[in-house]
Amino acid sequence: MTVDEIATAVRASVAWLDAANGRDEASLTFRMLKLVEEAGEAAAAWIGHTGANPRKGVTHTVADVAGELADVALTAMIAIESLGVDHQETLRDCAVKIGARLELDRRDREG
Numbered sequence: 001m002t003v004d005e006i007a008t009a010v011r012a013s014v015a016w017l018d019a020a021n022g023r024d025e026a027s028l029t030f031r032m033l034k035l036v037e038e039a040g041e042a043a044a045a046w047i048g049h050t051g052a053n054p055r056k057g058v059t060h061t062v063a064d065v066a067g068e069l070a071d072v073a074l075t076a077m078i079a080i081e082s083l084g085v086d087h088q089e090t091l092r093d094c095a096v097k098i099g100a101r102l103e104l105d106r107r108d109r110e111g
């Protein structure tokens with residue numbers, strides 16, 4: 001799946017949610033809460049991967065964790081797009097910001 005196909009899936013998900021629930025403030029709030037839910041699932045998968053809970057042992061693979069993190073990423077893109085903001089531009093701006101920070105850090109270390 002290409003970046004454009006992912007963007008199409010994100011926008012289709014927003015349209016599907018809009019059709020089912022509308023896009024009022026309460027609906028947008030649920031979309032933000034969904035992100036927290038997915039983050040919790042990623043945390044649970046990581047805990048399950050490490051076997052940190054002796055009662056449950058190892059319950060998840062790295063692939064499970066990655067899949068849950070992908071849920072987080074996609075849910076965030078849907079939340080961004082639901083605000084009427086282009087998620088691709090937002091992600092690009094974020095990547096540029098991080099790249100600039102890394103470049104500053106590299107220059108600081110090199111003196």
Ligand SMILES: [Mg+2]
Nearest residue numbers: 038041068071
């Ligand atoms: Mg999930």
